[in-house]
Amino acid sequence: MIAGVRLARRLEVDPRRQNITRLLGAAAGLLLAGLLLLLIGRSPFTILSDSIEAIWSKRGVENVLRQAVPIVMCALGVALSLRMRVWNIGSDGQFLFGAFCALGISINVDAPDPVLLVLMAVAGALGGALWILVPALARAYWGVNEIITTLLLNFVALELIKWASLGFWRDTKSQVTKSTVLVEATLPRMWGFERLSIAVLVPVVITIVLFLVFRATTVGYEIDMIGGNARAARFAGVNVPRRIVTVMLITGSIAGLAGMLQLTGVPGSQAMGEGFSSNFGLSGFIVAALAGAAFAGVPIAGLFIAAMFYAGLVLQTKGLSVYIVLAIYAVVLIGVAIGEVAARYDLVRPRPHHVDVPPSAPAALTPTGPTP
Amino acid sequence: MPIAVEARSISKSFGGVLCLDDVSLELRAGEVHALLGENGAGKTTLSNILAGIYRADSGSIVIDGVEHSFGSPSQAIAAGIGMVHQHFRLVAPMTVAENLHLGWSKTPTIVTPRKLEASARRLMDEIGLYVDPTARIWQLSVGEQQRVEILRVLARGAKVLILDEPTAVLTAHEAQDLFRVMRQLVASGRTAVFISHKLGEVLEISDRITVLRNSRHIVTRGTAGATPRELARLMTGEEREFSVAEREATGPALLEVEDLCVLNERGMPALRDVTLTVRAGEILGIAGVSGNGQTELAEAICGLRQVGSGHVRIAGSDVTNATTRQVTSLGVGHIPEDRIGVGLVSSASVTNNAIMRHYMTAELAAGRRLKRDASRRFAERMVEAGRVQTRSVDAPAGQMSGGNQQRLVARREAMVSDKVLVAGHPTRGLDVHATQQVQAAMVERRDSGCAVLMISDDLDEVLLMSDRVAVMYEGRVMGVFSRAACDREEIGLLMGGHTTDHIDNVDTAGTVGA
Numbered sequence: 059m060i061a062g063v064r065l066a067r068r069l070e071v072d073p074r075r076q077n078i079t080r081l082l083g084a085a086a087g088l089l090l091a092g093l094l095l096l097l098i099g100r101s102p103f104t105i106l107s108d109s110i111e112a113i114w115s116k117r118g119v120e121n122v123l124r125q126a127v128p129i130v131m132c133a134l135g136v137a138l139s140l141r142m143r144v145w146n147i148g149s150d151g152q153f154l155f156g157a158f159c160a161l162g163i164s165i166n167v168d169a170p171d172p173v174l175l176v177l178m179a180v181a182g183a184l185g186g187a188l189w190i191l192v193p194a195l196a197r198a199y200w201g202v203n204e205i206i207t208t209l210l211l212n213f214v215a216l217e218l219i220k221w222a223s224l225g226f227w228r229d230t231k232s233q234v235t236k237s238t239v240l241v242e243a244t245l246p247r248m249w250g251f252e253r254l255s256i257a258v259l260v261p262v263v264i265t266i267v268l269f270l271v272f273r274a275t276t277v278g279y280e281i282d283m284i285g286g287n288a289r290a291a292r293f294a295g296v297n298v299p300r301r302i303v304t305v306m307l308i309t310g311s312i313a314g315l316a317g318m319l320q321l322t323g324v325p326g327s328q329a330m331g332e333g334f335s336s337n338f339g340l341s342g343f344i345v346a347a348l349a350g351a352a353f354a355g356v357p358i359a360g361l362f363i364a365a366m367f368y369a370g371l372v373l374q375t376k377g378l379s380v381y382i383v384l385a386i387y388a389v390v391l392i393g394v395a396i397g398e399v400a401a402r403y404d405l406v407r408p409r410p411h412h413v414d415v416p417p418s419a420p421a422a423l424t425p426t427g428p429t430p
Numbered sequence: 431m432p433i434a435v436e437a438r439s440i441s442k443s444f445g446g447v448l449c450l451d452d453v454s455l456e457l458r459a460g461e462v463h464a465l466l467g468e469n470g471a472g473k474t475t476l477s478n479i480l481a482g483i484y485r486a487d488s489g490s491i492v493i494d495g496v497e498h499s500f501g502s503p504s505q506a507i508a509a510g511i512g513m514v515h516q517h518f519r520l521v522a523p524m525t526v527a528e529n530l531h532l533g534w535s536k537t538p539t540i541v542t543p544r545k546l547e548a549s550a551r552r553l554m555d556e557i558g559l560y561v562d563p564t565a566r567i568w569q570l571s572v573g574e575q576q577r578v579e580i581l582r583v584l585a586r587g588a589k590v591l592i593l594d595e596p597t598a599v600l601t602a603h604e605a606q607d608l609f610r611v612m613r614q615l616v617a618s619g620r621t622a623v624f625i626s627h628k629l630g631e632v633l634e635i636s637d638r639i640t641v642l643r644n645s646r647h648i649v650t651r652g653t654a655g656a657t658p659r660e661l662a663r664l665m666t667g668e669e670r671e672f673s674v675a676e677r678e679a680t681g682p683a684l685l686e687v688e689d690l691c692v693l694n695e696r697g698m699p700a701l702r703d704v705t706l707t708v709r710a711g712e713i714l715g716i717a718g719v720s721g722n723g724q725t726e727l728a729e730a731i732c733g734l735r736q737v738g739s740g741h742v743r744i745a746g747s748d749v750t751n752a753t754t755r756q757v758t759s760l761g762v763g764h765i766p767e768d769r770i771g772v773g774l775v776s777s778a779s780v781t782n783n784a785i786m787r788h789y790m791t792a793e794l795a796a797g798r799r800l801k802r803d804a805s806r807r808f809a810e811r812m813v814e815a816g817r818v819q820t821r822s823v824d825a826p827a828g829q830m831s832g833g834n835q836q837r838l839v840a841r842r843e844a845m846v847s848d849k850v851l852v853a854g855h856p857t858r859g860l861d862v863h864a865t866q867q868v869q870a871a872m873v874e875r876r877d878s879g880c881a882v883l884m885i886s887d888d889l890d891e892v893l894l895m896s897d898r899v900a901v902m903y904e905g906r907v908m909g910v911f912s913r914a915a916c917d918r919e920e921i922g923l924l925m926g927g928h929t930t931d932h933i934d935n936v937d938t939a940g941t942v943g944a
Contacts, residue, residue: 274799274800275799276789276790276795276798276800277798278800279782279785279800282775282778282782283778283782283786286775286778287774290771290772290773290774290775290786292734292754293764293766293772293773294754295753295754295755295787297753
């Protein structure tokens with residue numbers, strides 16, 4: 059330890075302090091990333107100004123917001139399940155199956171656009187819920203580990219989409235071979251934007267609702283109790299398995315709805331194929347972890363990640379290797395994560411002691427460790 | 431006897447709270463030295479300083495004329511002081527021999543199971559304490575695990591062994607075994623420091639007693655000639671007599687259990703045709719060694735365990751296999767045996783723990799909306815009424831001391847128990863003062879017309895509190911007696927499963943289901 063200074067764990071973590079340490083962590087991460095760039099002979103300042111310029115344009119803001127929608131929604135679902143100590147790793151699968159169900163409605167139902175969109179949203183949410191139903195029941199009633207079941211179902215969903223895009227829903231008219239037909243209806247644009255739909259409002263609404271549910275309802279209280287000590291929740295009269303199933307279905311439906319929003323709200327994502335989800339679920343997991351499963355923090359962390367991803371894309375077009383971009387992501391994220399943990403500790407200098415072991419002490423009595 | 435260790439004017443504070451105030455202690459070689467005091471008196475802090483876990487703010491530890499200030503437990507043990515903690519630091523899936531050698535500088539670098547086993551046996555021969563070295567920790571009883579802990583500390587050369595409330599986790603029989611071990615240790619010239627607040631045990635095993643109160647040293651005296659009453663007065667600083675007048679209840683039967691059969695986790699019968707009745711205004715004490723179906727009885731009554739056959743009625747209405755919430759809403763409180771593990775969410779605030787039974791009531795909720803301000807006020811009232819000491823009702827419940835956590839649960843459950851209170855070992859782990867508080871609370875419930883079912887493996891407590899006593903053994907009720915008709919010896923025999931040939935004084939209100 060440096061000059062006798064040591065770490066002491068704090069009893070309580072002050073959230074404001076934690077936000078500061080997170081920012082410091084991100085800054086340290088960026089600094090390290092800058093050194094990395096210097097090492098490969100690129101100017102970190104040019105890269106930084108290029109990134110900021112790219113993000114801080116109308117096109118950049120649109121792109122970041124659009125990409126943040128699925129990430130934030132998946133993250134909200136994950137954060138919700140984490141409040142109950144349930145790990146839903148399957149947002150990607152629920153996202154895909156939600157979009158799949160919405161597309162099914164679009165293909166099979168003939169209705170005016172607004173009606174169709176509402177039906178598709180319902181189908182997306184139900185589809186996401188359906189995709190997590192079996193893991194939810196298995197976890198709640200037989201204690202089957204949900205990490206494994208939800209994760210594996212991601213691959214099933216991926217294969218299902220592949221099958222649809224190559225087989226039963228394949229777009230026979232288009233040149234693209236691995237894609238389904240296009241969706242029939244799209245969401246209206248946001249006022250003042252060209253390539254941003256009203257989908258961007260949905261995660262905001264869900265964040266507010268979840269925040270209020272946990273702040274001021276008995277349901278939120280019960281979920282927190284299950285997360286804290288499921289045996290105590292049962293003792294207090296909560297039907298724990300039923301709550302677990304309900305909450306898991308809700309997390310699935312949020313991810314499923316995100317899939318529908320992607321399908322109907324993002325130009326270029328109006329058909330399903332292999333690249334339909336770019337690991338939104340996984341990014342959502344990182345976002346939920348960065349936000350410490352606090353709902354208010356999820357959109358902020360989500361925007362941060364989306365902006366970083368967009369900057370990465372722009373930098374790649376400027377000739378920066380994708381591996382360097384990935385390394386920068388990693389260094390920054392690790393910085394934030396360290397910042398979060400750092401808030402739980404204090405640096406303390408122990409008071410000097412006026413009694414020490416004299417050097418003449420018999421060997422058997424000399425403490426083995428170093429004396430201060 | 432020579433002095434083994436001397437602690438001189440030790441002071442220690444945590445976050446501005448003084449936990450030890452100028453305390454001195456002298457430990458002699460070859461003695462069992464009892465450290466007596468209430469929860470929070472400073473016993474554990476003092477022993478943690480001796481064992482190198484905490485560093486004293488001021489004062490010194492002197493061994494053979496050399497002053498020490500330990501920076502870590504390994505420094506303390508190198509100087510000859512080792513501690514056996516209340517919660518064992520053993521690795522459950524590993525063998526006894528492996529645990530003994532874990533993290534020890536004298537463990538050879540290259541080991542085989544056979545080598546470790548042989549070395550463990552050698553150690554056991556040297557010390558004179560035996561546990562099967564090939565057994566895995568999880569296979570051992572709590573008493574045997576404790577023996578492994580003791581062996582581990584002694585193997586590292588401890589001359590002074592500090593035992594922090596060692597009997598709290600032991601059965602009466604295991605405690606006697608431990609006492610034999612302690613006598614054997616001190617006979618070989620070592621010192622045992624015995625921390626406890628159980629007066630009977632302290633008088634039985636110790637040679638000298640040091641009493642701490644409110645972080646200060648009160649007295650050190652020889653055990654010979656000390657009386658329980660005198661020690662209790664020294665510990666609490668006041669003289670108290672606690673007695674409960676026996677009452678014969680004639681009120682309606684509020685809790686009726688009829689031919690109840692219940693299985694335990696392993697699918698074995700835990701309750702066999704148990705029939706009991708508790709009337710309004712009486713305390714029925716369940717005497718018995720832990721693990722004879724008492725826990726399952728409490729859980730079955732409160733809707734926490736599936737009933738196989740038989741019936742449970744609360745104030746006449748059948749609640750067999752009803753949900754916990756249905757049972758609670760009829761006015762049943764339950765102080766669970768494992769208060770911290772079952773009755774509390776340690777990470778949640780005191781408020782959120784206080785409202786656990788009431789959060790659905792009109793006072794705290796409007797529909798699904800939880801009234802946070804009302805909840806806070808509710809918790810503040812509960813904390814005040816239950817004399818729970820906490821920084822704030824917003825602080826996590828797990829940050830309070832164990833005694834305060836217990837008080838919070840006891841108070842909360844007393845508040846819902848309009849008709850029935852089921853209390854599982856309600857005073858276990860509490861000091862004299864807190865015990866009396868909880869006992870007084872149960873008497874208060876009884877006097878206000880509640881039926882109290884009190885489970886305890888402390889026969890003194892059962893005989894002190896109960897209006898009637900039921901003895902349980904292997905899931906059966908061996909007999910029900912009025913307190914006046916209780917014969918200690920007979921109850922002791924029944925607790926051990928010995929049926930007496932004729933039981934004349936069986937009370938008519940409860941039937942013997944054997």
